[in-house]
Amino acid sequence: MDKFSIEGSKTLHGSVDISGSKNAALPIIAATILCNKPCTINNVPDLADIVTMLKLLENMGCQYSFSNNSLKIDCSKLQSTKAEYDLVRKMRASILVLGPLVTKYSQAIVSLPGGCAIGVRPVNLHIDALKAMGAKINIEQGYVHANAKKLKGAEIYFDTPTVTGTENIIMAATLADGKTTIYNAAKEPEVVDLANFLNKCGAKISGAGSSTIEIIGVDTLKGSEYEVMPDRIEAGTFMCIAHATRSSITINNAPLYCMHSIIDKIQEAGADIHIKNDNTVVVSHSKFLPVDIKTFVYPGFPTDMQAQFTAMLTLAQGTSIIEETIFENRFQHVAELNRMGANITISGNKAIVNGVKVLYGAPVMATDLRASASLVIAALAAENTTEVLRIYHLDRGYEFLDKKLQKLGAKIKRLPQ
Template identity: 55%
Template sequence: MAKFLVDKSGPLFGEVEISGSKNAVLPIMAASILTEDKCEITDVPALRDVDVMCKLLQSVGAKVTEDYSENSIFIETEKIIAEEAPYELVKRMRASILVMGPLLARTGKARISLPGGCAIGARPIELHLKGFRILGAKIVEGHGYVEATVDKLMGGKIYLDFPSVGATENIMMAATLAEGVTIIENAAEEPEIVDLANFLNKMGAKIKGAGTDTIKIEGVQDLHGTKHAVIPDRIETGTFMVAAAMTRGNILIKNVVPDHVKPVIAKLVECGVEIEDGDDGMRVRGDLRPLIATDIKTMPYPGFPTDMQSLFMSFLTTVEGTSVVIETVFENRYMHVGELNRMGANIKVEGKSALIQGKRELQGAQVISTDLRAGAALVLAGLMAEGTTEVSEIYHIERGYSFFMEKLRGLGAKITRIED
């Protein structure tokens, strides 16, 4: 198992380029098997999850070619050879469930093991299955797997009890080849949903309303190949924004969409961080004035993203005052609290709320990356801690951040990767 060794680094300065979005590229890759034609996806981040999705698509019959020099992937699926996603791949990544909608639409059958991923709480797939049922699929659930079959998908009206991103994406993909019109109400509104809809529309789909709470999909007979560039990763953007603020640094963040990180901008500004959007990128400065506490509450988009909660909590341990964090999306997303407290933070959790006493002098310690974003939060804490912080289980981090260590080192961070 690899580890990161992180030493106190002082303010981070310089420029950093944001990679393509993990949460956008995975459903787009899955959607490519809706057509027999070749699809070219550009601005693809170099991530473990992308590698897993490549293998998953190959297992069902896709020909996948990667051009690392251009950050591009070519996917061509002339014929589906298997309607089942292998367990050894599904267990490594929750986003594997996203092949279910395309397989069902393309072949009339999809079977998948219950997915894995980060252990941040229950993320049931009932909403996915509810949507498939309304589209006419018969669902059979067994021990550790679920299977959907249908002769012909038919459009329908689907209300999501929660604006689930994955369910919205899966249902939207399946509905592109369904007969008639499908309406998804209380749909997720994330930028990644819009990016997937744009990709599908380039393929010949007829989707309107993506980015709002009501999406209309008019089914078509077939889809064709296309070329598409993935949007920048808004969570990676937020991570480096927090890194600039936390280390009292000055970072120019390039390849960003400011509208995608509005809640993060607002909360950092409340803390005293200066953020300026220019033609060359977004400049984030935490070095101009003393930084103070604020409160955050995670919500579905366009609210404060749950994926930024652990990172922001790490930052709040270093500012003056008391902060309250309320997590409303996942019930088990405070596993990083114990690790931060081992480093000298003062965080108390009660139910969905966490109380943070700021302005702590952090100390290096051996800590465990409990999930993807928690791991990044611990790395940032290590940049502020006296001594050396040893972050283990970093495969979580490498699932979702492209060249994370290299980008941090380019800004002046003292971080190395070792094999245990």
């Protein structure tokens, strides 16, 4: 287990390349189960969660090679349709194999998932939708047992938009009989990326990115080559780093088309953003203003950026109100930020962030993926040295973050804990 030692209060400069999106790559990798031929997926980030997903598929009989962010994978000859607990418990996204397995192989045994401790994230919406498509499902000893001779197209109504639920049902519907329509579907760009990949493989999906998605089932899917979209959350994290440290950073490959809510709030906080050549963003400090934020489903402000903004706004000149509407347990980073001199109080699902003039280095412990990023942001802006413990959470979602920060001039070291 490693930790970061970060010497803060350094001005950063230079450019950073944004990696492929973890939240887009994971469902696309799961979707290769549906393909009868090998696939090549490019711009796949080298992350712990990606490795976990690949091990999960390998355990079921998939063959792959992964190097230089290019994944060659062949899932055409699966030997098992069981996703074991030992791997699934590490990552909630493992539930994404449920839909592909049951629609292609008529059966699946998938452990109930684990992942970050940021609140309850039930899979009942996935299960109810598959039942509506004709699957027989039982939960026994922590495993979802699903069987269906052939899934049937259906009208699926989600009570609340669910990203993984939408993705699971899109994949299940690609090989189902007839038409499936998903109402109140998640609109996230990662859902669109999955649909684009599947369509390239021969699926018939329309409406991705809207609240209504239509899938016409086909008999088979071929293999294809596809490039994963850049990670909007990593890009937003580097914007927060730039503003918190009063720096100017050029951010390459940011998917600006799906980052409007993030960019709007960064600018509202006083940062200057200049777009060059449609794919480069320069963020530089001017003044530091408080901002009120309410997380919401896309295209609203993403919950995955809440912790990073909380850390950044600890240094704003005034009071910010941050309301978390997606997960009920996503302020675990607040206590650690307060250890560094922040002035944050929690009231229900709101964090009241009273800006302070300076943060101070301290030993802090990460509790989940985005909380880890928030502590790194605070450490980079703080005086003296901060130790961030349990950074294995960070390695789940940020590719070589320490190396990217070192390139920008940060004094950050990865050390054994």
